[in-house]
Amino acid sequence: MIEQTLDVPTKDGAMETFIVRPERGTRPQVLLLMDAPGVRQELRDMAVRLATVGYHVLLPNLYGSAEHQRMRAVRTKMTIPPVMEDVAAMLAFIDGGAGSRAPVGVHGYCMSGPYALAAAARYPERVVAAASFYGTWLVSEAVESPHRSLAKVRGELYIACAEHDELAPPEMVAELRGLFARAGTAGELEVYPGVHHGFAFPQRKVYDRPAAERHWERLIALYRRRLG
Secondary structure, X not given: OEEXXXXXXXXXXXXXXXXXXXXXXXXXXXXXXXXXXXXXXXXXXXXXXXXXXXXXXXXXXXXXXXXXXXXXXXXXXXXXXXXXXXXXXHHHHHHOOOOOOOOEEEEEEHHHHHHHHHHHHHOOOOEEEEEEEOOOOOOOOOOOOHHXXXXXXXOEEEEXXXXXXXXXXXXXXXXXXXXXXXXXXXXXXXXXXXXXXXXXXXXXXXXXXXXXXXXXXXXXXXXXXXXX
């Protein structure tokens, strides 16, 4: 594996980004969007695992800098529009000024579940695969709520919800399932039975190994179908 940490320029300043890619073979590029606690070794390890099966993974620090003291204040103000600007900056970084415009995948956990789905709608020509794992409030009153733009997605979506999740209650999941079906968007919404929000993170008390392995299976299969 080749690992590095670089600063990606954005309109609001440098965005520290962990990047990992395999030494050999094709390397389709994917964005791994962090959960609320932010970038940490646990997420870097997950990026490395994805790189071992052939992907060039970029894990941006959506809080901008590595100042942990500011994280909680920042995350309460984060909304989809500024994060989409960060995604645009990442796409420009991937292109490297060469105008390649290669297709990419995006997946996010927790607070970033909505961001991954929004990216697929905002950049339909680029984001051909997007996944949300226990995404929070995927249906809300917010103008930018991802459920409002499902029909704009041209790629494939995978939405995984935990059976026990106060941030994605059963009635919201049921509503989202109906909206997803009516939008005609390619993909799947799957509820993981018996597990709680955060089940894919090995360092959490709610970690569930069978469910976590299923999440890897679904994610890699999605990227194989859409990115190769």
